Amino acid sequence: MSEQVTVITGxxxxxxxxxxxxxxxRALRDAGFNVIELGAQTPADEFIKVGQETAAHAMLISxxxxxxxLDLSGFRDKCVEAGLDEVLLYVGGIxxxxxxxxxxxxxxxxxxxxxxxxxxxxDIRAAIGDLRHDLTRVGVTAx
Amino acid sequence: MSGIRLFIDFGSTFTKVVAIDxxxxxxxxxxxxxxxxxxxITVGLEEAFALLSEEVPISRAEREQAVACSSAAGxxxxxxxxxxxxxxxxxxxxxxLGAGAKIVGSHSFELTEDELREVEEEAPxxxxxxxxxxGGNKKVILHNARALARSGPGVTNxxxxxxxxxxxDLREIxxxxxxxxxxxxxxxxxxxxxxxxxxxxxxxxxxxxxxxxAKGMGQVRRSIGDIIMPTPAAVLEAARLLADGTKxxxxxxxxxxxxxxxxxxxxxxxxxxxxxQGTVKFLGLPxxxxxxxxxxxxxxxxNVDTLTEIAKGERVPVGFEETVQAMCRTESVPAGxxxxxxxxxxxxxxxxxxxxxxVGSLKLMMTPHGEVVVQRGKDLTEVEWVVxxxxxxxxxxxxxxxxxxxxxxxxxxxxLKPKGPRMLLDRHYVLFALGLLAQSExxxxxxxxxxxxxxx
Numbered sequence: 001m002s003e004q005v006t007v008i009t010g011x012x013x014x015x016x017x018x019x020x021x022x023x024x025x026r027a028l029r030d031a032g033f034n035v036i037e038l039g040a041q042t043p044a045d046e047f048i049k050v051g052q053e054t055a056a057h058a059m060l061i062s063x064x065x066x067x068x069x070l071d072l073s074g075f076r077d078k079c080v081e082a083g084l085d086e087v088l089l090y091v092g093g094i095x096x097x098x099x100x101x102x103x104x105x106x107x108x109x110x111x112x113x114x115x116x117x118x119x120x121x122x123d124i125r126a127a128i129g130d131l132r133h134d135l136t137r138v139g140v141t142a143x
Numbered sequence: 144m145s146g147i148r149l150f151i152d153f154g155s156t157f158t159k160v161v162a163i164d165x166x167x168x169x170x171x172x173x174x175x176x177x178x179x180x181x182x183x184i185t186v187g188l189e190e191a192f193a194l195l196s197e198e199v200p201i202s203r204a205e206r207e208q209a210v211a212c213s214s215a216a217g218x219x220x221x222x223x224x225x226x227x228x229x230x231x232x233x234x235x236x237x238x239x240l241g242a243g244a245k246i247v248g249s250h251s252f253e254l255t256e257d258e259l260r261e262v263e264e265e266a267p268x269x270x271x272x273x274x275x276x277x278g279g280n281k282k283v284i285l286h287n288a289r290a291l292a293r294s295g296p297g298v299t300n301x302x303x304x305x306x307x308x309x310x311x312d313l314r315e316i317x318x319x320x321x322x323x324x325x326x327x328x329x330x331x332x333x334x335x336x337x338x339x340x341x342x343x344x345x346x347x348x349x350x351x352x353x354x355x356x357a358k359g360m361g362q363v364r365r366s367i368g369d370i371i372m373p374t375p376a377a378v379l380e381a382a383r384l385l386a387d388g389t390k391x392x393x394x395x396x397x398x399x400x401x402x403x404x405x406x407x408x409x410x411x412x413x414x415x416x417x418x419x420q421g422t423v424k425f426l427g428l429p430x431x432x433x434x435x436x437x438x439x440x441x442x443x444x445x446n447v448d449t450l451t452e453i454a455k456g457e458r459v460p461v462g463f464e465e466t467v468q469a470m471c472r473t474e475s476v477p478a479g480x481x482x483x484x485x486x487x488x489x490x491x492x493x494x495x496x497x498x499x500x501x502v503g504s505l506k507l508m509m510t511p512h513g514e515v516v517v518q519r520g521k522d523l524t525e526v527e528w529v530v531x532x533x534x535x536x537x538x539x540x541x542x543x544x545x546x547x548x549x550x551x552x553x554x555x556x557x558x559l560k561p562k563g564p565r566m567l568l569d570r571h572y573v574l575f576a577l578g579l580l581a582q583s584e585x586x587x588x589x590x591x592x593x594x595x596x597x598x599x
Binding site: 067097 | 281426
């Protein structure tokens with residue numbers, strides 16, 4: 001049985017870069033997802049509270065100012081306490097400081113409990129493909 | 144009615160009795176006799192009373208109204224079962240420590256059969272079951288409740304302080320079990336909210352209503368007024384009164400109290416502990432204003448090995464280890480210059496290590512916007528007082544040197560220890576008694592504290 005999939009988007013912390021998350025939201029909406037758009041400068045806890053209210057299936061979190069590791073510290077653990085243990089967590093953008101190796105970022109954020117990690121130039125269409133695949137894996141069939 | 148009040152501390156080693164004249168606000172006497180927990184705890188108490196009556200005449204009525212705290216028979220032993228280690232398990236631990244408990248086990252996520260056996264064998268006085276924010280995760284707390292409901296006789300009392308939306312189901316799960324189950328409010332109702340007061344209160348109530356009785360202290364309890372709290376809770380109440388004062392008399396302000404004992408070193412802080420520099424970012428679970436930590440591996444008698452190891456990392460006097468061993472064999476106060484010197488060093492190290500673990504710390508992180516300083520735990524750099532308690536500090540030949548272990552040090556600039564506090568000493572070893580008195584007469588307890596705590 002297919003269902004309307006709810007996805008939360010936004011830029012975490014005090015990061016004001018809003019273009020990326022707007023592009024992502026638009027593409028997700030066009031692809032038929034129910035998108036809750038939190039926009040720029042969203043505290044990490046806000047994602048969780050909105051996730052509880054909307055029974056979201058996934059969160060696509062953007063960060064371009066290099067402080068994602070700090071902003072998202074303990075994020076998966078908090079999701080578990082909040083009953084969102086099965087929510088898919090994607091993070092993308094400029095995650096590390098300066099010219100850090102993407103493989104290093106990927107390793108770090110995967111260890112923090114994120115399902116997918118994307119570099120700045122990632123293609124949103126590929127990410128949506130990943131999302132459909134991961135949703136099927138957790139037993140959700142998107143409309 | 145006479146103004147004489149008696150206060151008892153049933154310790155694991157000694158039973159202490161303090162006599163106070165509350166009308167004249169005077170400490171009349173303090174005695175101690177070896178605790179007789181293994182046989183009949185009344186024997187040790189009678190002995191202490193006998194010693195006391197040599198110093199001050201006490202009536203039967205005064206004895207019958209005596210108020211006590213206890214850490215005998217293993218103290219108040221609690222196992223915490225939560226969800227995520229850093230969140231609801233940690234919140235549960237903080238609630239238990241604040242109630243004066245000794246944490247004898249800590250488990251996170253779904254209990255395995257092996258872990259359940261471990262809990263049963265530990266046979267704690269209380270299992271504190273937490274997990275999930277309100278409206279959050281129910282699955283894990285329900286799983287753990289089912290496991291505890293069918294557990295053996297080692298598990299008797301269960302306090303639930305988790306996701307409130309699971310409570311109806313939890314009541315059903317426990318309905319057919321023989322466990323004594325008590326519901327408190329969630330220790331972590333929302334992400335990042337710490338709310339330990341309700342669980343803390345339920346633990347203390349249970350201690351009074353059932354636990355002293357179960358520990359074979361029922362008879363002694365009925366012979367006096369009552370045993371109203373675990374000893375660490377009495378010390379915590381004293382620290383709270385000293386810091387906050389009463390509605391009529393202001394307290395001394397934020398403080399850090401170190402209580403060094405034979406088996407453990409306890410640290411209490413009465414302080415908000417928020418970052419003192421504006422640019423610092425706080426991470427992790429919020430900290431309780433009244434916080435207690437206990438270091439079970441830092442004692443001056445029963446586990447002196449850890450302290451000896453730490454002390455060996457610095458300059459130690461000649462023949463250090465032999466002297467320490469000789470001192471521990473006799474189990475008495477240090478004798479001779481050498482022993483005194485070693486004892487001072489060990490006490491100093493105990494205070495330093497315990498406070499290092501109690502306070503928060505800073506960590507520097509690089510971002511494109513420059514350095515960001517992250518704080519975890521309490522910033523106690525600006526607390527006004529450091530208070531010393533416990534035999535090894537109270538009766539030390541140089542308490543100031545011992546307490547200097549609690550101070551900020553340039554060698555470890557990221558540890559947020561007090562920078563320029565004044566120092567107070569429980570010279571007469573009466574803090575527990577004043578914490579007990581504070582429950583009925585806080586004003587009297589505070590003036591006695593101001594009279595008998597000495598600045599060093």
